[in-house]
Amino acid sequence: MKWQDFLKRFGNEIIFESGSISVGEARSRNIQNRLYQWVMQGKLIKLRRGIYTFCAPYRKETPSSELIANRLVYPSYISLTYALFFYNLIPEGVFTVTNVTTDRGQFFTNPFGRFRYHHISADYFWGYYLLDQGSHQISIAYPEKAILDFFYFLKGDISSDRITEMRFQNLDQLSAERMIDYLRKFNRxxxxxxxxxxxFNKFIK
Incomplete structure (x- = not known):
């Protein structure tokens, strides 16, 4: 497949998988070679094995870190510290997109950032929604679930002093009803x- 033919066929895709291109074993090997060449030529960016996006000026839209996070591992949703930062619930910047998945825990780096995935039981894989972001949607935890996910994975003794050091803010956006509902569903x-x-005690009185 020539580059112009490929661009005409897939140029509207923000992110695509090599598996959606290949048909048959022989053609699959040919496509993999082509993709490798186009990465080396600065036409494509490899996000992880089998997942790509276009380089500028070939791409029509730059993928967000959040969209990439959703696509690197499926199923997954954004949660934990990145979601807390996203909702402005903590003041510090977060430079790794943190995610929850029923798949195994994984970590990826690519030109768009760092992406960490924490394994969680399917029993706790809920509490997220689709958020409109430009021309696409991203899966991200509700603020209440992001907080509970964060503490679920946090190790060590968790005291009032430790929570104070985390400097939570803007908690007025949280729903007491949803927090109680999610606590009951977690049942931990x-x-x-x-x-x-x-x-947080004001939400469960």
Whole structure:
């Protein structure tokens, strides 16, 4: 396949997988070679094995880090510290897009950033929604689920002093009803204990 033919066929895709191009074993090898050549020529960017996006000036839209995070591992949704930063619930910048997945834990780096995936049981894989972002949608945890996911994975003793050091902010955007509902769905004693500490205790009174 020539570059112009490929561009005409797939140029509207923000992110694409090599598996959507290949048909048959022989053609699959040929496509893989072509993709490798186009990456080396600065026409494509390899996001991870089998997943690509176009380089400028060939791409019609630059993919966001959030969209890339959703596409690198499926199923997954954005949560934990990146979601807390996204909702302005913590003041510090977060430079790794953190995600939850029922797949195994993984970590990727590419020209668009760093992407970490934490494995979670399918029993806890909920509490996210599709957020409109330009011409596409991203899967991201509700703020309440991002907080509970964060504490679910956080190791060590979690005291009031430790929570204070995390400098949570803008908690008025949280829904007490949703927080209580999610706590019940999680049904983890650890999370109940944490939510009884300030500043979260006001949501479960």
């Amino acid at each position: 004693p650890k999370l109940y204990r944490i939510m009884q500490l300030a500043p």
